[in-house]
Amino acid sequence: xxxxxxxxxxxxKEHVFEETPFxxxxxxxxxxxxxxxxxxxxxxxVRMNLKCDPERSLDLRDRHESIIPGxxxxxxxxxxxxxxxxxxxxxxxxxxxxxxxxxxxxxxKKVKESLDMR
Numbered sequence: 001x002x003x004x005x006x007x008x009x010x011x012x013k014e015h016v017f018e019e020t021p022f023x024x025x026x027x028x029x030x031x032x033x034x035x036x037x038x039x040x041x042x043x044x045x046v047r048m049n050l051k052c053d054p055e056r057s058l059d060l061r062d063r064h065e066s067i068i069p070g071x072x073x074x075x076x077x078x079x080x081x082x083x084x085x086x087x088x089x090x091x092x093x094x095x096x097x098x099x100x101x102x103x104x105x106x107x108x109k110k111v112k113e114s115l116d117m118r
Contacts, residue, residue, distance in 0.1 A: 001089050003039065003046040009093060010037050013100050015115045032111040036103035037096065038073075045084040047071065050099035052079050060095075 001009075010029045011018060016036075019028050025042035028035055038049040052060065054076050060067045061079065066086045070078025081087060081095065104112075 001083060001087075001092050003041050003083065006039060006046070006048060006083065006092065006096075009096055010039070013096075016100075031100060031104055032107040032115055034103050034107065036099045045082055048081045048083060049073055049078050050081060050095050051077055051102050052095065052098060053102070056098075064091075 007018075007027065010016060013029075013031065015031050016029055019030065020026060021028055025040065027039040027041060029037040029039070036051055040047045049070050049072075057069075057076070057079050061069065064087060066082040066084055068080050068082065069075035071080045073080075079095075081092065083092075107115075
């Protein structure tokens with residue numbers, strides 16, 4: 001997947017917004033005010049950080065050269081996906097969903113209710 005394709009998938013998730021708190025070259029995706037993805041569009045190849053279950057993180061890193069510990073993130077809970085066309089699109093989409101689901105599940109009831117009102 002290419003950066004623009006990934007960006008479309010990220011923005012298609014419910015209640016997601018994109019911002020650039022670290023500058024225009026780093027796109028941050030949040031749900032309920034919490035980050036679930038970070039996309040560095042100026043790097044070649046493009047990289048994306050996603051939240052991940054710690055046990056699954058280790059397994060993914062063992063099986064895929066293009067998945068490494070989260071750059072500038074808590075390496076236990078975040079992976080960096082190097083979007084060098086080596087990872088199957090299905091896996092990338094699955095990991096985006098997994099990250100979104102982990103973060104959404106961690107939102108308070110009040111925040112979830114406020115999202116439903118929008």
